[in-house]
Amino acid sequence: MAKDGRATGRSIFDVLLVLEAALFLILTRLALFALPFRRISPFLGVHLQTSSEQLSSLTEWCARRVGRGIHFAFLRLPWHSTCLVQAIAAMMMLRRRGEASTLYIGVGRENETFGAHAWLRSGQFIVTGGDEKDKFKVLSSFMQPGRRASIPDSEADV
Numbered sequence: 001m002a003k004d005g006r007a008t009g010r011s012i013f014d015v016l017l018v019l020e021a022a023l024f025l026i027l028t029r030l031a032l033f034a035l036p037f038r039r040i041s042p043f044l045g046v047h048l049q050t051s052s053e054q055l056s057s058l059t060e061w062c063a064r065r066v067g068r069g070i071h072f073a074f075l076r077l078p079w080h081s082t083c084l085v086q087a088i089a090a091m092m093m094l095r096r097r098g099e100a101s102t103l104y105i106g107v108g109r110e111n112e113t114f115g116a117h118a119w120l121r122s123g124q125f126i127v128t129g130g131d132e133k134d135k136f137k138v139l140s141s142f143m144q145p146g147r148r149a150s151i152p153d154s155e156a157d158v
Helices: 012-034 037-044 057-076 083-096
Strands: 101-110 113-122 125-128 137-144
Touching: 012 037, 012 057, 012 083, 037 083, 037 137, 057 083, 057 113, 057 125, 083 101, 083 113, 083 125, 083 137
Parallel strands: none
Antiparallel strands: 101 113, 101 137, 113 125
16 A cells, blocks of 8 residues: 555455455444443453553554554545544454554543544554544553564564
């Protein structure tokens, strides 16, 4: 995929990634529409915990790829997927790959109005919602531990 979001020389893996992202965005949106958040939150991981900020190059590559897939699918769906939908969908994709991540939900105030925002972090990489996250104070977090150990490459070689 090109940096501007256009598909160039689409490989089957890129197409499958975008289809997977679209499926998870649809499923997440339906779940948030049909169920109260208190029913969904147990599936998001360990409440008020965060995953390690150390990550291997494989984890970073995977997180970047999932973030691009979510972004590319988001642009092509006929409706707007909120930041919470995008973050949960990306978290489910990373969980499927065995990667650790942390979903943050924050609140902020701007010009007498309150707002909320959700973003997802895997290691030090912000997978979704990174553009707006600095405007919000973390209210809650959910940690998915992942199946792989998040060991930096320098420690893994020892």
